[in-house]
């Protein structure tokens with residue numbers, strides 16, 4: 001199968017982007033897919049969630065590759081890829097990425113830098129998932145340019161904010177101006193607590209507001225203690241609590257994503 005690159009993005013903080021990148025990635029690997037996860041958040045949350053507790057001590061990160069592309073240096077795009085015991089590969093990130101932002105901004109073809117690095121890696125993977133920071137800045141835009149699709153995790157704990165409009169506008173602009181192949185892979189309702197009336201209202205509102213024009217995944221990710229605890233333990237919900245609700249949800253999500261191919 002041709003490689004599919006997906007950006008997991010929402011400029012709103014704490015909507016489950018990192019958890020979705022990690023757990024969807026592991027779920028796809030469990031389906032036999034070759035998966036590369038790319039941390040593009042200087043916080044390094046994805047890197048930490050996979051067990052690298054001190055991202056700032058990692059020498060080769062996505063920032064190394066971005067710097068190499070900007071300088072036109074000859075760097076092996078595979079350098080620094082870490083293997084995780086659950087079958088996914090990781091390109092980590094750390095705080096160095098934050099100090100590179102201005103250089104990216106000043107660079108030639110500043111929106112295409114991540115794509116230039118990631119393109120040769122498509123030969124090695126079935127899926128490349130980019131975990132984005134909660135901004136609409138130049139690095140997430142780079143992820144949208146490098147991607148074929150975007151998954152938008154939305155928290156069921158807040159009414160769908162106007163932020164969604166901003167994100168969809170950015171996706172539209174990237175599509176028109178740089179990456180015509182970019183599609184909205186789907187909106188994903190996360191942090192869903194079925195005992196909470198608001199959560200049900202939020203899910204309904206999202207399906208009503210966006211369901212006609214965009215795919216809203218059938219799968220809803222429940223708020224589950226195991227999901228928060230597994231990240232702290234440096235592993236996925238699958239090795240932490242394989243029979244739990246969160247693991248089941250991400251297995252279902254992987255099926256939905258994989259079905260479309």
Ligand SMILES: Nc1ncnc2c1ncn2[C@@H]1O[C@H](COP(=O)(O)OP(=O)(O)OP(=O)(O)O)[C@@H](O)[C@H]1O
Nearest residue numbers: 013014015016017018019134222223224227228231
């Ligand atoms: N299904 C879940 N159930 C319970 N807690 C969760 C779940 N998913 C994520 N969390 C917790 O909620 C918090 C936010 O999740 P996460 O870090 O994935 O969001 P994010 O969108 O990546 O945040 P940021 O915008 O800061 O990058 C984290 O503490 C995480 O452990």
Ligand SMILES: [Mg+2]
Nearest residue numbers: 017018041045
């Ligand atoms: Mg995150």
